[in-house]
Amino acid sequence: MSGQPPGESTNISRRVMLGMLGSGMAGIVLGSRVQDLLGRLPGPFGGSGDRFYSSLVPGRARFRIYSVSDTFPDRSARDYRLDVTGLVARPLRLSLDDLHSLPATRLERDFQCVTGWRVRDVPWAGLRVAELLDRAGVRPEARAIRFRSFDGVYTESLTLEQARRPDVLVAYGMEGAPLSRAHGGPARLYVAPMYGYKSLKWLESIEVTDHVELGYWERQDYDVDAWVGRSNTRPGDHPT
Ligand SMILES: Nc1nc2c(c(=O)[nH]1)N[C@H]1C(S)=C(S)[C@@H](COP(=O)(O)O)O[C@H]1N2
Numbered sequence: 001m002s003g004q005p006p007g008e009s010t011n012i013s014r015r016v017m018l019g020m021l022g023s024g025m026a027g028i029v030l031g032s033r034v035q036d037l038l039g040r041l042p043g044p045f046g047g048s049g050d051r052f053y054s055s056l057v058p059g060r061a062r063f064r065i066y067s068v069s070d071t072f073p074d075r076s077a078r079d080y081r082l083d084v085t086g087l088v089a090r091p092l093r094l095s096l097d098d099l100h101s102l103p104a105t106r107l108e109r110d111f112q113c114v115t116g117w118r119v120r121d122v123p124w125a126g127l128r129v130a131e132l133l134d135r136a137g138v139r140p141e142a143r144a145i146r147f148r149s150f151d152g153v154y155t156e157s158l159t160l161e162q163a164r165r166p167d168v169l170v171a172y173g174m175e176g177a178p179l180s181r182a183h184g185g186p187a188r189l190y191v192a193p194m195y196g197y198k199s200l201k202w203l204e205s206i207e208v209t210d211h212v213e214l215g216y217w218e219r220q221d222y223d224v225d226a227w228v229g230r231s232n233t234r235p236g237d238h239p240t
């Protein structure tokens, strides 16, 4: 596994920063891989072709921001809805206020991408996926959960057993603040024991199903059970 050494984000070109500030993505600062990435970035970064943004956030400067979609999705806190559908007794449609009114969970855990970068001890706030499943009433034939993003592209799955773990959250807060748009706000999945690709951003729906369906990266050969340290034994190198 190759990774960025921590603190490698210091080499930021001023021209790039100014460009970013004018681009509507102010606040996201590209790191030292910027030269490699610029040519592949869409839209405001002047590149074309490949479909992702990748960058480092200032401050901690260790997260990279990923989106495999052409867009950087935007949904206001007011308009946000999360659907819980499929093999349930009571389908739910929840606003962000609804999510906040349910029993909250806080976790402080590492966030680790399969490509090697890791952010230690990230404080997350949200609620357990299990809480939502219990409220919706999972039918006996259910085996798995399919998650969809309002980016219209990214999907993920967990077994029902995995989704019921106490360290699997619908996260609406991170590092003491509302979850930012860049990190998948208003709400994303956070699957603490698995690699970052399981933690789907811009979460739109939770569908209870009778089988596990491969997610976005899993259709491109990543392990569907993405336990940190126990899966993806080949070095990870997904491009986002
Ligand atoms: N919708 C969506 N969710 C996603 C991704 C993505 O491209 N789109 N990338 C995944 C990967 S590979 C990682 S490592 C994390 C990165 O989270 P971050 O962008 O908040 O750092 O998001 C995961 N969830």
Ligand SMILES: [Mo]
Pocket: 112, 113, 114, 115, 196, 197, 238, 240
């Ligand atoms: Mo990742």
